[in-house]
Amino acid sequence: MLLDDKSVYLMRLGDNALVLSQRLSEWCGKGPAFEEDMALTNTALDLIGQARMWLSYAGEVEGRGRDEDALAFRRDSHEFTNLLLVEQPNGDYAHTLVRQFFFDVWHQLVLDALMRSSDDRIADIAAKAIKEVAYHLRRSSDLVVRLGDGSAESRRRMQDAVDELWMYTGEMFNADETEELLGAQGLACDPSTLKDAWLAMVSEVFAEATLTLPEGEWMQKGGKQGRHGEHLGLLLAEMQFLQRAYPGATW
């Protein structure tokens, strides 16, 4: 059923933006420097705006009366379809930054492809979001170079973060039936087609950052199918608390 596939796909895009936005928001007021605090929260703000556009559309296509808020605040962990990468805890600043960089490169490639979607609204949202994501990517790749090719301490932390987060990158390029189907119709992007470009960009930045690309090939997967680690549940507990405790609360 095409409509189901389409809403599933839109929800994935929305969930990625929403969950990463929530993670970044955890840094609010705690950033290592004032400039970084502003950068993290501004990036979170862009992503929450993008999440709203994707989830609103997902809810409309789904046709079950769920709006963006219902989708964000009244689904459980197993119904979230974000990539495992974006739910990983903030860790130290290197983890936050490497997670952001891996995602930004991928996000940019996906949106670039979606700008050519046969679905006008998908293309419009992608064209708007990519301008913001270009800015995210410029900052994260710049910082990866500065901290990778920085002090011995910053380099060690960056390499540790790269090694630990690497196993969450494979999932970004595993196309499932939904993506294959919608990709073939020109509506969505088959993510397996993005892998070479992603790797080329990451390798180029890592070379400049004196970081080593891990060789491990074993990858985690399941986020898109709703199989998450414990971290997502804890994130949602905090994010959804108010609407769960006081359903429909507004101010």
Added chain:
Amino acid sequence: MGDLRERSERVWGWLADVPDPEIPVISIVDLGIVREVNWHDEPAGAVCEVVITPTYSGCPATEVIGRSIEEALRERGVERVRLESRIAPAWTTDWLTSEGRRKLSEYGIAPPARRADGRQVIDISGLRRRTVDDAPAACPHCGSTHTEPISRHGSTPCKALHRCLDCREPFDYFKCH
């Protein structure tokens, strides 16, 4: 129709008095977010439709702007207002009016130093190169272009923080977008 056009122009004039909530020195028309004003004669009476486009996806000012538009028109006796939000083509700082750029500068915010030219296709390989970065912002205090960025993000999504290397003053820069 002549009457409708005249009425639309009057509305444009009123909207030019509606300030941006975060940078009140410029109006929402200066900012380029009012895209169209259309009057529709409907059985229940004339409806004034205002088409606006959000700046940044998550900018919290967008909702305030919608309310400000409705209030401004109601105050002038327009009873039926319809707001339409349109995301395509995506908002760009190229739509800032020259009047808006002048007001920003006078207020102490450097306007975008180059045109975005609605570039929708982005060259990924060149993205992180500083060569594609903005041309130097002109210091709104002394006019020098001998300036450097301090922070890529500022107090609102649309601004960055720069400093002047001649007069040494820090200043807000309205990012090219």
